[in-house]
Amino acid sequence: MKTSLMLLFVWLVVANVSGMLPSKDNHWRRAYVLLALFVPLIVYVFYENPWWVGLLAIVAAASVFRWPVIYFMRWVRRGLKSE
Template sequence: MTLSLALACLWAVVANVLATLPSRDNHWRRAYVLIAIGVPLLGFVTYQNGPWIGLLVLVAGMSVLRWPVIYLGRWLRRRLE
């Protein structure tokens, strides 16, 4: 397993642990931090392992951070109308 995949697995474990802890802002601050860490990590995974593995890691990250993705889709839909 490459370093980038090990870091992506660690990111997923940390994201799931953070999701179990209570939060006053519905986890949005944690989501922003996870996105800020996850985007460069996704680039690193794609660089080391290729685009297909990078796409799988992207889908896994989107499943963890599904509400920011849903809100982004709604915002884009409003902007395109």
Template sequence: MTAPLTLALVWLVAANVIAMFPSRDHHWRAASVLIAIGIPLIGWVTWAGGPVLGLLLLAAGASVLRWPLIYLLRWLREKVTGRAAD
């Protein structure tokens, strides 16, 4: 197993462990840190392991950090269409 893939799996385990603990800010600070670490990690895994592995890791990260992704998509839809989501 390569170093980028090992770090990516550690990132996924850490993200799941963080999600198990209660948080006053609903995990937004932790999500920000995980995103800041995860984006370069996805690039490194893609560079070292190829695009298929990078896409698999992207899907795994999106499933872990689904609420920031949902809010981003809602915000983009509001900006594009000019109206709030239902």
């Protein structure tokens, strides 16, 4: 197995375990750290694997970051409706 995929799986496990732990700030601090780690990781996944593996990695991250993705989509829709 390639290094980028192993790192991605470790990231996914850490993200899911950190989501199960209690948090006073609704996990936002952990989400920022995980997102900062995910950006270079996804570039590495796209670099080392076929493009469809990178898209699967993005879908996996979107399932972990579902609320930030939902908020982003709402923000985009509001921006498109105001024009």
